[in-house]
Amino acid sequence: MAGQVRKALTLEVRQAGSAGVVRASGSADIGQCEKLLAALDQLVARRTALIVLDLTDLEFICSQGLGAIITAHLKSRHHKGQIRLVNPQPAVREVLETARLTKLFPIFNDLDEAVRA
């Protein structure tokens, strides 16, 4: 979090086998969370059964970012889809734990583990 200045949120979407992977980097702050929802929505629209959100390079998340993940989760439920989270940084993990969202979303240490589980 050098300098604490808002960093651009970048989202890389790709397939890993049958899973859709979103790698989020930067800062999921209030001005940028719509991009996160849009990236997840792409995969939801394709009725992707397993969406893996790789949080390795995500430095910050606010309640709007949490809301984007939950919204995608609710939409995925229509086709029995699932969202799994991978390797959040300690500060981001703490936000997820504070909100008790680790009860809703399993957290995996790495991408392979999340895809194979």
Place this chain on the structure above:
Amino acid sequence: MAYGHAVAGRQASRVGRGALAEKMVIDSDLRAAGKVEEEILKEAARHGYCEACRFAIRLALEEGLNNAIKHGNGFDPAKHVEVIYQVGPRETSITIIDQGRGFDPSSVPDPRADENLEKPCGRGIMLMRAYMDEVDFSPKGNTVRMVKRNTGKA
């Protein structure tokens, strides 16, 4: 608190430099919130606040400003948000004032309750309370004052 006249504008405006508290007035635009964050976090870094403290201040600011801009002012371009802050070596206090009708914070359901976990919204106040040392709303509910103490840990 001593600070100068509020200057509203598209750009964040700050007055009262060197006074007891600083004040910024921003438009009801989420993008403008970034300028407030940058100013306050720059000061916090200068005073040696630990990374966890700066993360907490940032998160609480994001949530407070989102509430003020979205729920308080309803993105009304005619309304502004005032942020009065004081960053000292021991603690940071931040007051966010919107021009909305206010609300009763006690009426917000606990987002950590099992039945609310899947709700996409309603976590802002909970996160502010969890990450700051003090969070108090005015009786009307359109002003929130938050305090974060510097733990001094690197």
